[in-house]
Amino acid sequence: MKKRFLMMVGALTFCASVAQADGNAEIIQRSYDSEATGRLADSLSVLDQLPPGRSAYVVTLRRAWLLYRLGRFAESVEVYGRAIALAPGAVEPRLGALLPQLALRRWSDVENQARAILKIEPGNYLAQLRLGFACYNLQRFSEAATLYRRLADLYPGDVEVRGGLGWALLKLGKYPEAATEFRSILEVAPRNELARDGLKAAGG
Numbered sequence: 001m002k003k004r005f006l007m008m009v010g011a012l013t014f015c016a017s018v019a020q021a022d023g024n025a026e027i028i029q030r031s032y033d034s035e036a037t038g039r040l041a042d043s044l045s046v047l048d049q050l051p052p053g054r055s056a057y058v059v060t061l062r063r064a065w066l067l068y069r070l071g072r073f074a075e076s077v078e079v080y081g082r083a084i085a086l087a088p089g090a091v092e093p094r095l096g097a098l099l100p101q102l103a104l105r106r107w108s109d110v111e112n113q114a115r116a117i118l119k120i121e122p123g124n125y126l127a128q129l130r131l132g133f134a135c136y137n138l139q140r141f142s143e144a145a146t147l148y149r150r151l152a153d154l155y156p157g158d159v160e161v162r163g164g165l166g167w168a169l170l171k172l173g174k175y176p177e178a179a180t181e182f183r184s185i186l187e188v189a190p191r192n193e194l195a196r197d198g199l200k201a202a203g204g
Contacts, residue, residue, distance in 0.1 A: 024055050031062065040070050057086040061093055068100045076100035077109075091121050098130050110134040125151070132164050141171040159185050159192065166198050179204035 027049050034043035044066040050059050064079035080097035087093060094117045101109045114131035117124050132147035148165035155161055166181030182199035185192050 024050055028055065028059070028062070031066075035066065035069075040066055044070065057083060060086060061096065064093070064096060064100075068096075068103070073100035073103045077104070077106075089120065091117055091124065094120075095124075095126055098126070102130065102133075105137070107134045107137045111138065125155070129161065129164075132161075132168075136164065136168055136171075139171075141168045144168040145172060157188075159189055159195075163192070163194050163198070166195070166202075170198055170202055175202045175204075178202040 027046060031043045031046040034040075034046060044063065047059055047063055047066075060079060060083040064076050064083055067073075067076035067079055077097060077100045080093055080100070083093035084090075084097065094113055098110060098113055101113060110130055111134040114127040114134060117127035118131070121127070128147060128151055132144050132151065135141075135144040135147060145165060145168035148161055148168055151158065151161045152165050162181050162185050166178045166185070169175075169178035169181065179199055179202040182195045182202060182204065185195035186199065189195065
């Protein structure tokens with residue numbers, strides 16, 4: 001009798017956990033649905049119905065993303081920090097944290113976050129790109145140019161990379177080299193304003 005009772009309790013516990021998991025999945029899906037229709041505040045508030053549990057990392061990551069989309073950048077940075085603490089070896093939350101840090105123009109934080117990503121995944125494209133941008137805004141133009149040039153060798157058709165390289169070279173006073181980069185952009189994107197302004201500044 002006792003054995004049967006324990007089996008029944010175990011079965012009920014399992015069913016309850018499955019029901020909770022299904023309920024959690026439905027709530028998360030409602031959050032996605034609300035975001036898809038532009039109801040960002042609703043998408044965020046739906047997540048408040050979720051109890052802490054197995055989906056803690058995913059929910060925290062999603063909350064940070066929605067706060068970013070709502071323009072609540074400082075809160076987003078804080079919540080991305082929680083996601084990083086839940087998955088310290090993951091690249092995903094660190095890449096996410098770059099978004100509000102960039103929006104807040106926290107260039108040193110962007111640099112530190114990008115370097116942390118590159119320790120985990122040395123060839124990460126976005127981390128290298130954001131690191132170059134951070135170095136540029138920290139007025140370390142030579143370092144920025146080196147980073148952008150390395151990326152340009154790997155992604156020669158990337159307009160953002162070539163634009164970053166052009167502006168870093170321009171700040172270093174290397175006008176002919178900068179003009180070459182801006183011309184290469186305008187050959188494929190003739191209405192690119194940054195390249196037009198850069199070429200004009202380079203005397204081209």
